Amino acid sequence: MMRRRTTLLTSCTALALALGATACGGGPVSAGGGDKALSGQTVTVAGVWSGSEQKNFQKVLDAFTAKTGAKTQFVSTGDNVSTVVGSKIEGGNAPDVVMVPQVGVLQQFAKKGWLKPLSSTAQGTIGADYAPVWKKYGSVDGTLYGLYFKAAHKSTVWYSPDALTQAGVKPPKTYDEMLKAGHTVSDSGLAAFAVGGEDGWTLTDWFENVYLSQAGPEKYDALATHKLKWTDPSVVKALTTLGKLFKDKQLIAGGQKEALNTDFPGSVEKVFGPKPEAGMVYEGDFVAGVAHDQFGRTIGKDANFFPFPAVDGGTAPVVSGGDAAVVLKDGKNAGAGMKLLEYLATPEAAAVWAKAGGFLSPNKKLDLSSYGDDVTRATAKSLIGAGDSVRFDMSDQAPAAFGGTKGTGEWKLLQDFLRDPSDAPGTAAKLESAAAKAYQG
Secondary structure, three states, X not given: OOOOOOOOOOOOOHHHHHOOOOOOOOOOOOOOOOOOOOOOOEEEEEEXXXXXXXXXXXXXXXXXXXXXXXXXXXXXXXXXXXXXXXXXXXXXXXXXXXXXXXXXXXXXXXXXXXXXXXXXXXXXXXXXXXXXXXXXXXXXXXXXXXXXXXXXXXXXXEEOHHHHHHHOOOOOOEHHHHHXXXXXXXXXXXXXXXXXXXXXXXXXXXXXXXXXXXXXXXXXXXXXXXXXXXXXXXXXXXXXXXXXXXXXXXXXXXXXXXXXXXXXXXXXXXXXXXXXXXXXXXXXXXXXXXXXXXXXXXXOOXXXXXXXXXXXXXXXXXEEEEEEEEEEOOOOOHHHHHHHHHHHOOHHHHHHXXXXXXXXXXXXXXXXXXXXXXXXXXXXXXXXXXXXXXXXOHHHHOOHHHHOOOOOHHHHHHHHHHHOOOOHHHHHHHHXXXXXXXXHO
């Protein structure tokens, strides 16, 4: 299972995982006192995070330790969370809690019978503090298994304020205005957009935002579950809309060929690096982390965003991703794991990471003042404000063979479409063929 990374991070090596390493970095966190309710228990948590994300999540685990007395141990799975967790279960060394990065993986775990349904306490908190859509994405066949602790807002277009000011354009409100502004930016000497086409997932995100706004949430849901075929006219229309951007050499830095040789971090560098080549880059809120951490940009001053604009009179889209906490039945301390999950559901837990940065919470009760800067606050407000109109990343809902694997399925076919956007119906037919095969499997 390929996992799109949200920041430039170093990860634990596959060798360490193969040798059965139980944690990356530090060892278990000591309990903050011996009189706590869970003293003497250790909760093992597995997730894709490493580097700064792992460090910041550890602060949340430390706060749980201080509150309950339970020790914690974090296992970094790398991108292949499904494979690593499966092998640990088979080896009798299952973690207690897993932070699952994709809806499709959560569904897979539930259907294998690996998960414990959430406690009534956790369910009550989710019901009160989260938009119903997050409960929907955490449920399988009517049973709630997953708590969405960390979210991504994937409907943000990031730009260099200097580039837009020099071109004399303001953040656009519609897709057509965005393309028009892009041409004005191009006329001023910079390409409009940097596109990270080497990473196929960025292209799925482009498609999903156009499709959600243009076709609407009902068709988006139907396509995400393959109840609607990819040959539907609404898909062809969205591809045609996207193709206008892809084939316009004025709009894409270096044209299609260079876009296909640019990965996600490279696309951010083209806008916010030392030698800017473009004025804008579309991707999620995590662009800010790369712009700040890798290129020293001050968010809100040197880097800002505008919401992905509405397409053809539709509603402006809000596409999200996220990491859901689940409790494994086979964990040695699954009971304590459920207590951790109950804690993660609270605004108290979310505030710990919000303060550290690089984090969005779907919890409506989290005070926006917990976030460290105005831009993150605005992003979080947009995510919360979207309520039930939020739609989870479509490719993350699909079987991995179609929506989550490098060099195949939707990733490859949209790369082929970027290379030659002249045949939207033909691309739709290829997408349908790949989807039908993957969903049947």
